[in-house]
Structures are given as structure tokens and as C-alpha cells.
Amino acid sequence: MSDRGKQGDNVHDAAKKNILAEFQALFFAMRSLSSYPWHSFERALQRADSSQIFVELLERTCLHPVCQKKPPSAKYRRRFLTELIKRHEATASEPLDELYDALAVVLASEEQCVCYKSYFLPAGGAITLAENEATISEGTTGMVTWEAALYLAEWALGNPQAFQHRVVLELGSGMGLAGVAVCRSCHPKRYTFSDCHPGVLRRLRDNVKLNGLEDPGGPRVAVEELDWGAVADERLRDLRPDTVIAADVVYDPDVIDTLVSLLRRLLAIPVLTRPSDIYIASAVRNPDTYAYFRRQCGKVGLRHQVLTEPVARIFPYNRTSAIEMIRLHL
Numbered sequence: 001m002s003d004r005g006k007q008g009d010n011v012h013d014a015a016k017k018n019i020l021a022e023f024q025a026l027f028f029a030m031r032s033l034s035s036y037p038w039h040s041f042e043r044a045l046q047r048a049d050s051s052q053i054f055v056e057l058l059e060r061t062c063l064h065p066v067c068q069k070k071p072p073s074a075k076y077r078r079r080f081l082t083e084l085i086k087r088h089e090a091t092a093s094e095p096l097d098e099l100y101d102a103l104a105v106v107l108a109s110e111e112q113c114v115c116y117k118s119y120f121l122p123a124g125g126a127i128t129l130a131e132n133e134a135t136i137s138e139g140t141t142g143m144v145t146w147e148a149a150l151y152l153a154e155w156a157l158g159n160p161q162a163f164q165h166r167v168v169l170e171l172g173s174g175m176g177l178a179g180v181a182v183c184r185s186c187h188p189k190r191y192t193f194s195d196c197h198p199g200v201l202r203r204l205r206d207n208v209k210l211n212g213l214e215d216p217g218g219p220r221v222a223v224e225e226l227d228w229g230a231v232a233d234e235r236l237r238d239l240r241p242d243t244v245i246a247a248d249v250v251y252d253p254d255v256i257d258t259l260v261s262l263l264r265r266l267l268a269i270p271v272l273t274r275p276s277d278i279y280i281a282s283a284v285r286n287p288d289t290y291a292y293f294r295r296q297c298g299k300v301g302l303r304h305q306v307l308t309e310p311v312a313r314i315f316p317y318n319r320t321s322a323i324e325m326i327r328l329h330l
């Protein structure tokens with residue numbers, strides 16, 4: 001084969017690898033099937049043995065070891081495989097047994113309301129979290145991972161020094177994505193996940209265990225009940241965080257005053273070595289609610305800086321709502 005031919009093959013191989021990696025990330029995060037890069041996939045099918053690509057895709061998704069242990073929901077896998085079968089049959093003359101075998105496994109598995117979502121890290125490995133499928137369930141928004149948590153995790157992976165050797169408190173942790181990413185990659189000294197909802201706290205504890213954060217050698221990790229409106233000053237002084245983070249906590253106008261008052265109290269706690277930092281990531285779904293939060297921060301003397309440096313895209317999520325990350329200080 002000529003050099004030019006070899007180069008062309010290498011380019012196609014690299015494109016196929018990228019498409020498979022993108023499908024894998026979307027599958028394990030249970031993103032909507034319409035967000036998959038189907039056009040690129042179809043282009044790759046035209047250039048190669050199409051059945052082989054479907055088999056490789058199965059190996060990266062339904063047959064992947066992560067899926068064998070902690071799978072996305074059965075409903076999601078069923079829809080995914082049905083779509084693959086439809087697309088395979090549009091391009092090949094013979095049905096592909098591997099696709100039907102995988103579907104048979106899914107059809108035989110029981111439907112559960114808990115599913116697993118996995119988010120692959122650039123350094124290797126994945127964060128796997130048990131989550132509910134519905135965005136609001138058990139009377140809380142905390143049983144799923146929200147976009148702002150994924151953004152905050154991406155920001156943390158690019159700014160590990162903001163957490164290194166720090167005593168970190170996370171407010172409204174939900175399923176724990178941001179905290180697990182910080183503990184895995186940013187070497188905090190101590191990390192406290194917190195929330196107020198009993199169901200969220202139970203699941204959060206399971207997720208912390210599932211991701212091996214209680215293993216010796218890592219940071220000291222705790223999961224605590226901490227209600228923004230009820231936590232005593234004494235408890236905050238005991239925790240003495242020098243870094244506080246929160247994702248997607250600015251969404252309910254009724255609790256903004258309580259949250260802002262807690263942030264003000266946290267910044268007033270004396271810390272040993274440096275002024276405290278508070279980082280808040282918010283998906284700005286309702287600009288009025290968000291503007292109210294920023295106004296209330298200003299009223300109690302909290303100044304803020306919008307962090308605008310580019311953040312590497314690592315996780316797949318819906319980026320249609322603007323996400324703003326701020327650092328609050330006195």
C-alpha cells in the first residue's frame with residue numbers, strides 16, 4: 001500500500017476511535033440517543049466493515065466490564081440496542097447475532113428505579129454513581145447529577161491547586177460527582193460532602209463507597225447532614241473549611257436568602273493559613289433567580305469574581321443552559 005493509502009487508513013482509524021470513545025461516554029452517562037454523533041458513525045460505516053464497527057461499539061458499551069458490573073438502566077440499554085439494530089439492518093444484509101444476544105440479556109434483566117451512570121476521567125478510570133432516572137424524585141432534585149456539577153468537576157480537574165491540601169466542604173452534594181472528581185484528582189486534605197435530604201445522603205454514602213473514597217491513603221472523607229438553614233456556628237467552626245464548593249444550588253428563590261447567609265457565615269470563620277475560597281457553579285436557567293442570588297450576596301458584603309477561563313470539555317452533558325462559575329470573597 002502506498003504511503004498516502006496508509007496515511008488515509010490511519011486517519012480513518014483515528015476518526016473511528018474518536019467516534020467509539022464519544023459513543024461510550026454518552027452511553028455511560030445515559031445521554032439522550034438524539035445527542036449521539038450518528039452522522040459521523042454512518043460515515044465511518046461507509047469506510048469499513050460495518051458489522052465489525054457494531055461489534056466494537058458493543059464492546060465499548062453493553063459488553064464493557066463497567067456495564068457488566070454497574071449498568072445504565074435496562075430501559076436505556078434496550079432503547080440503545082434497538083437503535084443499533086435498526087441502523088445495522090439499514091446497512092447490512094445479514095442480522096448481527098451479537099446485537100440480538102445483547103438485547104436478549106437486557107430484556108431478561110429487571111427494571112429498577114436506580115441506575116448507574118459512569119463518567120470517564122482523562123487520566124483513566126471512571127466515576128460511577130448510582131442515580132435515579134427521573135430528574136425530580138423522592139421530593140428532591142438531588143438524586144441525579146446536574147450539569148453544573150459536571151462543569152465544576154471539569155474546572156477542578158483543570159485547577160487541582162485550588163483543592164490541594166485544602167479542607168473542603170461541599171454544600172448540596174447530591175449524588176457526589178464534583179466531590180468524587182476532586183477527591184480522585186486534586187489531593188484535598190479533607191473533603192466533607194453534605195446535603196439535607198435523607199434519601200440523597202443515603203445514596204451519597206453508597207456512592208462515596210462505590211468509588212473507593214474511604215480507602216486508606218486518600219483524603220479524609222465524610223458525608224454529613226448539613227441543612228443550610230439549621231447548621232450551628234459551632235459545627236461550621238469544627239469543620240473549619242478553607243474551601244467551600246457547591247454546584248446547582250441556586251434554583252429556588254425561597255432558599256436563596258438562607259444559602260447566602262450561610263455563605264457569609266462560612267467566610268467569617270477564621271481559617272489557619274489563608275482566606276477561604278467559595279466556588280459556586282450554576283446553570284443559569286432562570287436569569288431573574290440568579291440575578292437575585294448575586295444581589296443578595298452583594299447586600300451581605302460578599303464580593304464575587306466570575307471565573308471565565310476556558311474549561312476543557314471532559315464529560316458529556318447538555319450545554320444549552322449557560323453555566324456560570326463564581327468565586328465569592330469578602
Ligand SMILES: C[S@@+](CC[C@H](N)C(=O)[O-])C[C@H]1O[C@@H](n2cnc3c(N)ncnc32)[C@H](O)[C@@H]1O
Nearest residue numbers: 141142145146149172173174196227228247248
Ligand atoms: C439541583 S441539586 C444539585 C445536586 C448536585 N450538587 C449536582 O449539581 O448534581 C440541589 C441539591 O441541594 C440540596 N439542598 C437543597 N436545599 C438544601 C438545604 N437547605 N440544605 C442542604 N442541602 C440542600 C438538595 O438536597 C440537592 O441535593
